Amino acid sequence: MAMTSKRFFSADEIESLQQGEVMDPMAHALRAPMAQLLLVTRDVPPGDSLCVRSTSLCPLTWKPYSQSINIPLDDERVVRNLSAPGAECVLAEPTRDQLRELAICGQRAPEGVCEADIARLQLCKSLYVDVPSIADCPINLECVVDHVERYHTHLIAFTRVVGASIDDRYLFSEREEIISVFPPNLVDDVLDANGHLRRRVSLLRDIIPCPTFPYAQKAGWGNDFNAWMCELRDEGYISGAECELVLAWRKRWDDLFMDAASPERAALKARLTEVSRLIVQGRWGKLHDYLREA
Amino acid sequence: MGRLYYGSDELLGQPAFPGVQDPTLVYYHFRPARPANLLVTRDPDSGELNLAAGTFGPLTDHPYTICLHLHSSPHSALSLSAVGAECVVALPGRDLIRETWIPALPLPRGIFEAEVAELSLLDSQVVSVPGIAECPVNLECVVEFVRDLYGRATAVFLKVVAASIDEEMLTRDRAGQIGHYPTYEVDDATNIWGGSIERLGVNGELLECPGFPAGAKRGFNSDMTAWVADLRQEGYLSEAEGAALSGWIEELSSAAGRNPALRERVTRALASAAWEEWDDLHAQLSGE
Ligand SMILES: Cc1cc2nc3c(=O)[nH]c(=O)nc-3n(C[C@H](O)[C@H](O)[C@H](O)COP(=O)(O)O)c2cc1C
Numbered sequence: 001m002a003m004t005s006k007r008f009f010s011a012d013e014i015e016s017l018q019q020g021e022v023m024d025p026m027a028h029a030l031r032a033p034m035a036q037l038l039l040v041t042r043d044v045p046p047g048d049s050l051c052v053r054s055t056s057l058c059p060l061t062w063k064p065y066s067q068s069i070n071i072p073l074d075d076e077r078v079v080r081n082l083s084a085p086g087a088e089c090v091l092a093e094p095t096r097d098q099l100r101e102l103a104i105c106g107q108r109a110p111e112g113v114c115e116a117d118i119a120r121l122q123l124c125k126s127l128y129v130d131v132p133s134i135a136d137c138p139i140n141l142e143c144v145v146d147h148v149e150r151y152h153t154h155l156i157a158f159t160r161v162v163g164a165s166i167d168d169r170y171l172f173s174e175r176e177e178i179i180s181v182f183p184p185n186l187v188d189d190v191l192d193a194n195g196h197l198r199r200r201v202s203l204l205r206d207i208i209p210c211p212t213f214p215y216a217q218k219a220g221w222g223n224d225f226n227a228w229m230c231e232l233r234d235e236g237y238i239s240g241a242e243c244e245l246v247l248a249w250r251k252r253w254d255d256l257f258m259d260a261a262s263p264e265r266a267a268l269k270a271r272l273t274e275v276s277r278l279i280v281q282g283r284w285g286k287l288h289d290y291l292r293e294a
Numbered sequence: 295m296g297r298l299y300y301g302s303d304e305l306l307g308q309p310a311f312p313g314v315q316d317p318t319l320v321y322y323h324f325r326p327a328r329p330a331n332l333l334v335t336r337d338p339d340s341g342e343l344n345l346a347a348g349t350f351g352p353l354t355d356h357p358y359t360i361c362l363h364l365h366s367s368p369h370s371a372l373s374l375s376a377v378g379a380e381c382v383v384a385l386p387g388r389d390l391i392r393e394t395w396i397p398a399l400p401l402p403r404g405i406f407e408a409e410v411a412e413l414s415l416l417d418s419q420v421v422s423v424p425g426i427a428e429c430p431v432n433l434e435c436v437v438e439f440v441r442d443l444y445g446r447a448t449a450v451f452l453k454v455v456a457a458s459i460d461e462e463m464l465t466r467d468r469a470g471q472i473g474h475y476p477t478y479e480v481d482d483a484t485n486i487w488g489g490s491i492e493r494l495g496v497n498g499e500l501l502e503c504p505g506f507p508a509g510a511k512r513g514f515n516s517d518m519t520a521w522v523a524d525l526r527q528e529g530y531l532s533e534a535e536g537a538a539l540s541g542w543i544e545e546l547s548s549a550a551g552r553n554p555a556l557r558e559r560v561t562r563a564l565a566s567a568a569w570e571e572w573d574d575l576h577a578q579l580s581g582e
Contacts (some may be wrong), residue, residue, distance in 0.1 A: 004460040004461060004462045005458065005460075005461045006416070006432075006457055006458040006460060006461065007458060007460075007461055007464065008419055008456065008457070008458045009456060009457045009458065009459075010419065010420075010456055010518075011357075011420070011454075011455045011456060013454070014357075014358055014454060014457055015356070015357065015358075015451065017513075018355055018358065021512065023355070023451075025357075025468065026459070027355075028466070028468070029431070029463060029471055030358070030431055030433065030454075030457050030458055030459060031358075032329035032350070032385060032476045033329070033351075033472055033497060034328075034329065034351065034352050035326040035327070035328070037326070043551070044535055047407055049551055049557075054514070056351065056352050057326075057351060058328075058350065058351020058352065058353070058360075058361040058363065058449075059363060060363045060443050060447065061324070061327055061363065061443050061444060061446055061447045061448055062306075062325075063306055063446065064302065064306070064444060065305055065306065065324075066443065067351075067448065068353075068361060070352060070353050070354065075515075079419065093326060093477075095503060099501060099502075099503040099504065100503070100504045100508060100569075101365055101567070102448065102455070102503060103504050103505070103509050103513075103514070104508070104568045105504040106503075106509070106514035106515065107509055107510060107514065107515070107516055107517070107518050107521060108515070108516070108517050108518060109561075109564065110304065110519070110543045110546050110547050110549035110551065110554060111517050111546070111547055111550055111558060112546055112547075112549075112551015112557045113546070113551065113557055113560055113561050113564070114551070114561070117565065118518075118561060118564045118565045118568050119565075119568065120565060121570070124297065127299045127301075128299075128301065128302075131343040133297075135297070137330065139323060139324060139326075141324065147441070149439070149441070151353060151354065151359070151438075151439065151451060152353075152354045152356070152357060152359060153354050153355075153356055154353060154354050156353060156361075156451075158441075158443075158449070160302075161298065161302060161305065161324075162301075162302050163299060163301050163302060163305075164299070164300050164305055164324050165297045165298060165299045165300070166297065166298050166300075166320075166324070167296075167297055168296050168297065168298050170323065171298065171320065171323075172319075173320065173323075174319075175480060175481050177320070177326060177519065178323065178365070178494055179499075180499075183326050184501065185497060187468060187472060187497075187499065187500060189467060189513055189514065192505060194506070195511075195513065196505050196506040196511040196513070197505060197506075197512055197513030197514070198502050198503065198505040198513065199502070199503040199513060199514055200468070200500055200501065200502050200503070201500075201501050201503060202472050202497040202498065202499060202500050203389065203498060203499050203501070204327055204478060204480065204495040204496065204497055205473075205496065205497065205498020205499065205500060206388070206390065206495060206496045206498065207480055207493050207494070207495045207496075208391050208477075208493065208494050208495070208496070209391075209483060209491050209492070209493050210391055210392070210394070210398075210491060210493065210494065211392055211395055212485045212489070212491045213485065213487065213489070215392075215395075215454035215566045216395070216398075216399055217400065217489065217535070218485070218487035218489045219487070219489040219490070220482065220485065220489040220490030220491055220492065221398070221482075221489075221492075222489075223367075223400045224400050224435075225400045225401060225402055228399075228400060229399075242382060247416075250402055253400070253402055253404070254370055254402065255404065257340070257404060258339065260340055260341070269404060269405065272401075272402055272405050273405050273406065273409050273410060274387065276399075276401050276405060276410045277409065277410045277412065280396055280399065280410055280411070281412070290560065
């Protein structure tokens with residue numbers, strides 16, 4: 001592959017790109033646009049008001065379904081609302097037609113006022129938590145805080161999804177359509193002609209499939225090299241003898257794995273690397289030659 | 295039109311729906327696409343390099359930190375289990391779909407996936423593991439915090455201590471950059487054996503959110519009192535109107551938000567400003 005030249009940044013240079021009201025475009029170029037969701041919390045103590053913020057998240061586990069949410073520590077209202085394990089919240093995915101609502105909920109209303117009301121977003125009952133969902137959003141994730149961690153400038157809330165709802169209009173939509181509608185990804189903040197800050201978001205457009213069998217196990221995800229080799233044998237990509245040879249190398253490799261100084265280990269590593277490389281690149285002729293010569 | 299609700303067990307069981315052919319369609323509706331990365335680590339036992347594919351999320355901007363989530367079994371989780379461990383998080387472009395998938399293959403531990411994928415290494419400036427030259431962005435990182443997740447996975451908080459970007463990316467506008475990298479883990483399609491085909495997405499359109507006067511000049515994360523001051527300064531509100539609205543907000547704050555009538559008044563006024571209904575707003579502020 002052609003190599004392009006690189007521009008390097010030290011930690012200090014990265015930090016200086018991030019100073020000031022608007023981050024340097026370079027600082028954004030070093031980041032990935034992240035999905036923007038609306039976070040609904042209930043004010044404590046016993047406040048009957050709700051608070052809504054735009055936020056991004058990091059998925060953590062699929063089983064159970066959990067994610068982390070990062071809340072600026074100076075956002076005292078949300079920090080208070082989510083600080084105790086067991087606190088509840090809802091994460092709603094806005095659509096491309098709700099960018100004004102997203103921008104409104106990106107600001108902090110006075111205590112007692114709910115940003116969703118200013119944004120004129122309709123709320124609806126959640127089924128699994130006491131905090132309402134946003135009826136106008138296609139997806140709502142109902143969550144419980146399992147743990148919080150203070151980290152630099154933010155409170156990181158580890159939340160678990162205990163229920164979720166979907167607007168049935170989207171139930172049968174293909175992924176290509178969904179990603180063109182929601183959720184928006186936060187791209188950057190830029191200054192408009194008047195020197196006012198504007199947030200820019202993006203939606204995904206193209207979807208590209210990764211390779212499948214024979215360049216992967218038939219199962220796709222899976223953690224069984226030997227099963228994959230047997231599938232290649234069964235489908236005629238490699239012979240029975242070739243399969244046996246590769247499996248024998250693999251077994252010997254496992255036996256010698258901790259013996260870093262072993263020359264045999266080094267040779268096996270080279271062989272297993274080469275075999276894997278030729279398979280995933282689909283160079284079957286070269287693979288047969290290689291296995292024959294070995 | 296209505297809403298369908300799913301409990302956590304139903305969600306984990308990958309809810310299908312009568313008439314939906316694709317068994318994963320509904321399930322992935324609930325998983326927003328997340329940016330993909332290639333992760334270079336060093337095996338703490340053998341000292342050998344490892345390449346994994348993953349997804350990551352944001353933590354803080356000052357300093358620049360990110361969060362990885364790793365299944366407990368994969369090799370990279372072992373390498374990043376201690377604070378101070380080093381790695382490179384590389385952001386792949388749309389020309390590296392095959393290469394991004396290769397590290398997810400069940401190659402024996404110790405086989406360096408970058409060689410299998412024919413990727414070239416990029417010397418790092420600060421950390422002891424290399425990056426991936428073909429990736430437009432490489433983030434050199436140090437582990438600052440690790441937390442077990444339900445005994446199944448770990449969350450790893452990384453501080454970015456150095457970075458690099460392809461000069462070529464700097465010749466593109468932002469839309470050109472995000473149309474190229476990073477890729478996103480979107481969903482799985484089903485192959486003819488009933489197995490999964492991972493699908494990656496790339497950003498397309500760049501859209502602008504409304505800004506001032508529909509919100510504060512400073513934009514996101516600012517206090518709405520700053521927005522009221524901006525509206526007054528730019529003449530959207532007269533001095534008297536601005537003072538009246540600020541006064542209501544102050545009064546509400548000193549009542550810790552517990553004044554339903556005032557709360558209603560403030561909400562209505564701010565909603566009128568947010569939706570740029572200036573006549574209504576003037577009427578509310580003069581009619582009191
Ligand atoms: C695009 C993509 C994203 C992935 N995201 C994750 C992830 O976030 N966490 C994880 O543990 N595995 C993830 N995987 C699966 C790992 O890459 C896979 O388990 C791999 O075998 C781990 O490699 P290792 O055992 O060398 O660490 C992802 C795979 C792909 C292709």
